[in-house]
Amino acid sequence: MRRFKYFFYLFLFTCLNLAASNKHPLHVSTTEVSYNAKDKTLELSCKIFTDDFEAVLAKLYKQKVDLSNPALKKNMDELVKKYLISHLQLKANGKAVTLNYIGFEIDHEATNIYLEVEKIASLKSVTVSNTILYDQFDDQMSILHVVKGSIRKSTKILYPDQTFTANF
Template identity: 70%
Template sequence: MYSLKYIILLLCFACYSVKAGIKHPLHVSTTEINFNAKDKTLEVSCRIFSDDFETILAKLYKQKIDLNSANMKTEMDGLIKKYLLSHLQLKANGKGTVLNYIGFEIDREATNIYLEVERIPAIKSVEVNDTILYDLFDDQMSIVHVVKGSTRKSTKILYPEKKFVANF
């Protein structure tokens, strides 16, 4: 099993490689789910390499994709929402949830996507079903963090596995 330090080192190398124009050797996405007790929500953020994300969106939806284009922002929002809602599902306390798409932003070579689940009064468990980029790479790794207060549960999910359950 890889240590978290090793995974972080690999992610740093991958980010440097992309910035230097080298195709990144690591196919990874991260998803973080934070329980906001005050607002009674699950706040979800996903981070995906933009070049990989644009590739899968173009492949699936057969159209021009440019996540950096301000003129295409509304269209890109629709495609990102469609993709994420079909590749990321959550259960809270054993019950399915409805993910609300908030939006996305580009941060250098990565795309950050924000979603939210409303009306979660308390959290005992979160089940994550993550297949982001599985339809592009058969060596995809998903790093998942679930945070409740000061407690963080983390794992890596390697293709073809797709589920993680965090119990609190």
């Protein structure tokens, strides 16, 4: 198992380094869902390359997109929220849950987006349906991590596949 993790992280690191150039050959996003037992919440974070994300937002919503411009922050928050809520769905313990948008931040070449699901008393399973950037690229790769305590379940989903279920 340790060897698998090593190669998985090596693969991820290589993908992210390749994608950091202006014309990155890979289209990849990462989503992590973590169960916070103390607060009884699911905490989500998505990492998407900013240039790809801005391109899909401009294409879909037909407006100027600049995620790093502080003067446009309020408008950009609305676009990011609208996009993520429609391209990322979760089921906890077999039931659809509502994602609450927290916000986003730019981190070098990537945009980190944060969401939360409240009132999850216990967690037996999480199903993630992810179509982030599917409307922009037909070679999109989504890397998903679901974490509960010390247990971490990870996978990669290649377009057109969308769903991953982690059982605990």
